[in-house]
Structures are given as C-alpha cells and as structure tokens.
Amino acid sequence: MAIIVTGSSGLLGSALVRALRADGTRVVRLVRRAPQGADESFWNPGKGLIDPAALQGAQAVVHLAGAGINDRRWNDDFKREVVRSRVEGTRTLVKALTELPVKPRALLSASAIGFYGDTGDREVDETAPPGAGFLAQDVVVPWEAETVPAEEAGIRVALLRTGLVLSGEGGMLPKLLPIFKLGLGAPLGSGGQYWSWISIDDWVGAVLHILNNQEISGPVNLTAPEPATNAEFTKALGEAVHRPTMPLAVPGFALRTAIGGFAEEGVLTGQRVMPRRLLESGYTFRHTRLSEALAAVL
Template sequence: MTVIVTGASGLLGSALVEALRADGVRVLRLVRRAPQSADESFWNPAKGLVDPAALSGAAAVVHLAGAGIGDRRWSDERKREIMRSRVEGTRTLAAALAALRSRPAVLLSASAVGYYGDTGDRAVDESAPPGEGFLAEVTRAWEAATAPAAEAGVRTVTLRTGLVLSREGGMLQRVLPIFKLGLGAPLGSGRQYWSWISVDDWVGAVRHLIAGRADGGGGDVGGPVNLTAPEPVTNAEFTSALARAVRRPAMPLAVPAPVLRAALGEFAREGVLTGQRVLPRRLLESGYAFRHIRLNEALSAVL
C-alpha cells in the first residue's frame, strides 16, 4: 500500500508519515526541490507540474502543503501567498489525479475550521454554512479546488482542522515558554472558543479516514470532516488548563485586544480574537474513537 503525502516536512505531515511507516505503509513524499531519496518525487504546484507515474496506483493521497497562516504578519502580499499556495497546489494535484487511469481511492485535502468564521458560542458541525472573513474565503476556495478529483470519482475528504496540540510545533510550542514563566494570560475577552485536537488524534483520524469500512475505517466518508475534539473550550478555559498542566499560575488580567492587534496585525482579529465552537459530528458518526476528549487529558499526554 502506498500513500502520497504533500507537506510531509511540516508538523502534521511529519507526524503522519512516521505513523504510516510504523504501520508498514510505503509513503511517497511530494517535494518542491530535487528528490534526495527513492521515497520522494518532485512537483511544482505553481507551474502545475507533478509526475503522473508517481501518483498512479497509490491507495491514498494526503495533501497538506500550504504557506503558514500565523507565522508572520498579514501583508497584502502574504495574504495572496496564503491563498495562492493552497488553491494552486490543490488544483494541480486534483487535476493530476483526475487524469490518471489508475486513481487512488481517496484524496484527503487539508482545510481549516476558519471556514465557519466567528461562531461565537454557537456550536457548529459540517452542515453549517461558511462564515465571513479572509480565512473563510481561503478555505472555501481551497476546498473548491479539489473538485476535479471528486468529479472523476475519487472519494474526496476536506480536513477542517482545528488547533492541533503538539509540543513539536504550532501554537502550543510557541506559548509554552511564556506559560512556564507564569506569564500565560487570556487573550482579549477570553470568551472566544478554540476548537482543538491532539496531534495523536489528528493522525489517528486521518488513518481512520484512509482505511476502508471493512478495516474499521471511515471508507465511505466524503466531503468536509471536522478534525476537532468533541469538547471545544474558550480561550480563558484553555489558558487555565495549560497553566495547570505546566504547574504555574496564569496571569489574572487578560492581554487587551488593542495590544494583540498592535503586535499581530490583521491576524489577531481572525486568528486569535474570534473563534469557532466546532463539533466533529461526521468523524464520530464514522466510528472514530478519540483518544483525548478533554483538554486536560490531551495536554497531559502532549506535555
């Protein structure tokens, strides 16, 4: 069995590749540089270049490549790069899969809970309409770019991922030093919901969605799937839980919204000060059993 992975060097891609290889799966990584081993193949999404022979006969494709969302301020050029890197890469891959005679059974393409915009305290699942804002615009275009593969009969899943908890990278790695100094604090009002998932459950959910129904997986699931734990929390609750996990007090006063906007620019509004209360209805209905349902359990396992 061969699974093709883009974005394999990132936080999620590297964790997934390690788990798949431990299962005895052959992983072929698509890279945008000269291949350095037999398990790599070159592609250039900006130019629509990908080797059809590398894709042919694979059981599944997991597409995770895209420019980082929160690793730098959102200039107009950076926003164009965020959009372009997702849409061009997804369109290139989906079109290449559609043109194959021997197509993979499934394409799992990254997306994000930003699709829903700011949901306030309203819980939403995959049936909810898209929200407003730049991230919602990006995810709509990102998911729409998978259409050629879906129209060609490839089971296509868009992975609407929440905040992934891992000490190897992402938001948690960036804020841990602050919390270990006892300087962690709620952000803005602290009432915005953060829909999270442990990295172990993210990897487990992807493996579940790749597997066929006969193997106990979600082999008949297509369309959007929320990759979030069943119990989202507010930012204030997240702050308290993380402070307890590192055995340090949290600051009694929140970081004011104007300070966050000054430090982070436009990203602060959509990426920090608003949130989504997202439930993984389709994942649960497909039979996936979460390892970490409650935040304190997930943080203990991760840390």
C-alpha cells in the same frame, strides 16, 4: 500500493508519515526540492509541475501542503501567498490525479475550521455554511472548491477541517510554553472565544480512520468533542506547566498592534466546532478533555 503525501515535512505531515510507515504502508512524499530517495518525488505546485508516474498506482493521496497562516505578519503580499499556496497546489494535484488512467481511491485534502468564521458560542458541525472574513471566504472556500474535479472524476474526497493541533513538537503550543512557564500566561481579548483543539495523536488517528473508511467523504471536522474557551485553555495550560496565570486579559487592541490581522481572525475570534462526522463514523478519541491532551503532548 502507496499513499502519496504532500506537506510531509510539516508538523502534521511528518507525524502522519511516521504512523503510516509504522503500519508498514509505503509512503511517497511530494517535495519541492531535489528528491533525496526513492520515496520522494519533485513537484512545483506554483508552476503546475508534477510527475504523473509518482502518482500512478497510488491507493490514496493526503494533501497537506500550504503556507502557514501565522508564519509571518499579515500584509497583502502574505495573504496572497496563503491563498495561492493552497489554491494552486490543490489545483495542480487534482488536475494530475484526474488525468491518471487508474485513479487513487481517495483524496484527503487539508482544510481548516476557519471555514465557519466567528461562531461565537454557537456550536457548528459539518452541515454549517461558510462564515465571513478572509479565512472563510478568501482562503478556505476557494481552497476546498479546487477538489471538486477530483470528486467528479470518481475519487472519494474528504476535506480535513482541522482545528488547533496540540503538539509539543510544533504549532502554537511551543510558542506559548515559554510565556506560561514564566507565569505570564493570560487570556486573550475577551477570553470567551472558543478554541476548537485536537491532540496530534487524535489528528493522526482521525486521518488514518478516514483513509480506511470508504464511507467518509466531504467535510470532516478534526477537532475534539469538547472545545474550550480561550480563558479555559489559558487556565488548563497554566495548570499543565504548574504555573499561575495572570488575572488580567491581554486587550484586543494590543494583540492587533503586535501581530496584525491574524489577531482579528486567528486569536480574538473563534469557532465552537463539533466533530459530528468522526463520531458518527465510529472514531474513538484518545483525548476528549483538554487537560488530558495537554498532559499527553507535554
């Protein structure tokens, strides 16, 4: 039996595929280009195209596909693409899964802690309601809603509400490193906004834990148990690269001018998120302290 993975060429997907294959698991990757081997199958989520034969007999599906929210400057067209890529992709996949005569046991579908909106310094876990704003109301809420038919069809559904993933191979960290290595790292805005992070090793470990634990369903926060403020993150990253950081923060108006709407919801606000479901289910984090995680991934 195979594990089906979408979004397998991205940072998270490629790390997960490596881990699954290292354990001897057969992986089938759904790709949006011509397949290059027996372990790949074409799909076009925007057009609702998917080969049911590729899904038949799958043990589980891990759905990670979707446009990166900070790939481009936010404008109306790109915001529509962010929503469309998630909603249409999930809808196409879930429809195909529910029509299979033998359905997979589990669907692990990507989500984000943006669901909670700006939480300030208030701790939230998976029981918290959705927050306000584009990411919460226009992206994550409708994205997660597309998995409901799979749950109604008897498939165990886990929603992977992922925080800031720390990796030296991609994501936000490699974009910050050149600045910090020059000694120009600085807090952003107030510096008090919480960045709920997780190391790439723990993200993969948590997904494998969820795959293998039949009792876990619904939203699961993929974040370390000790979120850090942006100011704390800045200090820790400076120490990790052995460089000083700037005493003055980058003002919010400058960030809004430089990167647009993403600054407001993705940088200047934050979520203080706790991984209650992971901890209660017995997952043991490899990295609970930010300094340890940065040392490991760098």
